[in-house]
Amino acid sequence: MHCVFIQTGHYADAYRRFAEGGAETYRDQRASVQFVADLLDRSDLTRVTTVSTTGPHQDELAPGLISEGIARDQDAGALLDRLAPDRLILRLPHLLLIKAAKARNIPTLPCFADLFQPGGPRTRWTNWQLMRALRNGPFPCVANHSLNASQTLKDVLRLDPSRIVPWDWARLRNVAPARTGLHDATAPCAFYAGALSADKGVGDCLRAVQQTPGLRMTFAGGGDLDHWRAEAAQMDIADRVDFIGLIPHDQVRAQMAAHDMVIVPSRHSYPEGLPNVIYEALASRSPLILSDHPAFRGRLTPGTDCLEFAASDPQALAQAITRITTDQSLFSQLSNAAEAGLEGLYIGMEWNDLVTQFLDDPQNQTGWVTANSLTHLS
Numbered sequence: 060m061h062c063v064f065i066q067t068g069h070y071a072d073a074y075r076r077f078a079e080g081g082a083e084t085y086r087d088q089r090a091s092v093q094f095v096a097d098l099l100d101r102s103d104l105t106r107v108t109t110v111s112t113t114g115p116h117q118d119e120l121a122p123g124l125i126s127e128g129i130a131r132d133q134d135a136g137a138l139l140d141r142l143a144p145d146r147l148i149l150r151l152p153h154l155l156l157i158k159a160a161k162a163r164n165i166p167t168l169p170c171f172a173d174l175f176q177p178g179g180p181r182t183r184w185t186n187w188q189l190m191r192a193l194r195n196g197p198f199p200c201v202a203n204h205s206l207n208a209s210q211t212l213k214d215v216l217r218l219d220p221s222r223i224v225p226w227d228w229a230r231l232r233n234v235a236p237a238r239t240g241l242h243d244a245t246a247p248c249a250f251y252a253g254a255l256s257a258d259k260g261v262g263d264c265l266r267a268v269q270q271t272p273g274l275r276m277t278f279a280g281g282g283d284l285d286h287w288r289a290e291a292a293q294m295d296i297a298d299r300v301d302f303i304g305l306i307p308h309d310q311v312r313a314q315m316a317a318h319d320m321v322i323v324p325s326r327h328s329y330p331e332g333l334p335n336v337i338y339e340a341l342a343s344r345s346p347l348i349l350s351d352h353p354a355f356r357g358r359l360t361p362g363t364d365c366l367e368f369a370a371s372d373p374q375a376l377a378q379a380i381t382r383i384t385t386d387q388s389l390f391s392q393l394s395n396a397a398e399a400g401l402e403g404l405y406i407g408m409e410w411n412d413l414v415t416q417f418l419d420d421p422q423n424q425t426g427w428v429t430a431n432s433l434t435h436l437s
Contacts, residue, residue, distance in 0.1 A: 061106045062098060062418065063144035067151055070095070070109035071118045071126035082307030086335045087228040087410075094411050099123050101418075108142060112151070135159040146418055154188055161196035166421035169193060170226065170413065172204035172332040174354045175211040190216045199423040200224045200432070202413055205333035206406045207354045209433055220433040225407030228335070234401065235312075235344040238394040240387045241319045247384040248275040250318035250345070252311050252336045253325075255282025255302070260324025260350060262290065266373035269294045271380050276322075277301045279314060311336075315343035319390075320383050323349040326370045333358065333404065341401035346393035348379045364393060364400030406436060 064070075073092050076082075083089050098107050099121070108125040116128040129138060135155035139147075140163075147160055147167040152175075160167040175186060193201050193216065202224040203209040209225040212218045241247055249268075255261050255278060265287070268276050276299065278287070284302045291297045306314070315321050321340035325331050331354040340347040341364070349355050350370035361367035366382065368375040383390055408416070408431050416427045429435060 060103050060145040061108065061143065062104055062146045062148070063108045063110060063142050064095060064148045065110045065112075065150060065153070065156060067112050069111050069113045069126075069128065071116065071120060074120050074126065082309055084305065085308055086231070086339065088308065090229065091410065094414075096121065096124055098418075104418075108144070110138070110142070136162070139163055139165065146421060148414060148417070152189060154185070154192060157189070157192045161192060161198075164197050166197050166199075166417075168200070168202065168414065168417040168421075169198055170202040170410075172208070174208045174330050174332060175215040176327075176330070176353070177215055186216055190218065193218060197421075198222075199417065199421055200428040202226050202408075203332070205354065205358075205404075206436075207356065207358065208332045209407070211353075213433060220437070221429060221435075223433040224413065224428060224431050225433065225436065226410050226413045227405050227407050228338075229409055229411075230405055231338055231342045231401065234342045234398050235316060237391070237397070238344050239391050241384065241390070242317075244384075245273070246275065247273065247320075247380075248277070248318045249320045249322050249348075249380065250277050250279070250314055251322050251324070252279045252314070252339075253323075253334065255280050255284065255287055256329075258326050258329040260322075260326055260329075260370070261287060263324050263326070263371060263373045263376060264322060265291055265294055265296065265300065267376040267380060268296050268299055270374060270377040271384075274380060274384070275299050275301075277303060277314065277318065279303050279306050279311065281305045312339055312343050315340055315345050318345055320346045320348055320380065322376070322380075323347065323355070324368075324370070324376060325350050325352045325354075327352055331355075338401060338404060341397040341404075344394045344397050346383050346390055347397070348376065348383070350376075358404055359400050360396075362392075364396040366393070407431065 106123045111128050112131040113128045118126045136159045139159050147165050149169050152171050200222050209223050212223045213220045253259050268274050291300045347365040359365045366379045368379045
């Protein structure tokens, strides 16, 4: 049997990095890479191919383990005809690939990490096409990361909730002890981890720093560092912000613990699922400030295990920062409640279990979809 994964990430790069003792760039990356490689230990699998939309490449990483890259506009039908998969795990909502898999009756697990929103006419047209493509066919279910993103499959794409399966990564086990206050009350500091973009709220953070005297902020992540450094200089806060670029995953939690708070400022326009940085922030026990992004809303309790502010509103963010820096009892409350908040985020199947169930039973003859569906969880 030939199993094919189609995704955005470059599997070969990660596989080689780990083989050479390199670090993860996000949580569970090493485990997920190893899980795919270990599938060849199954007696029914003879070949596993990972296909990424990162541009052409082809490597045999181990006997039967192939990594290749394609252009995002690759002819979907020609690709599937060439690969001839017996099982397909599709990790992005690529309409043409969904249609091609359906036309060829290839057992397929659509497994996304995307928040679907109504949007304008073009988005509504895309959503309608996805709905039509996913409503029936060789798909035992449609999986999506986290509860809110899964709900949008029902509310926006109007899919049957009994066929929607939320998934998550493995639980974080090493939760830090609760904290009681700022590291230094005279020099509060905040931390951000993620892509450096306006839609992720980086500019809103800079404007919040500008409005919060004495606050320092560190930004970790990839993007145009020079652009954001220039923005900070123009705001006259260059001496209070640090852009440190991409850092290994094992340093992210250390940075969170070394700062007084973690900020997740995503604007509504950013197609977030439920980012790992929220899980990591709660595990670090540094108070979490997050926007009211639809993907986050209702998953935590503002004032108990986090603070929430109106997305795209730097003044509201600055006010939330000031609350944490001036109210020690609130700081302690948020830190104490973080572990329970973290535990409450885990809803749905772990990713490894989801893939294994699909490979074992792509027609859902055992009823695993119903048992793990949005309907059952509700």
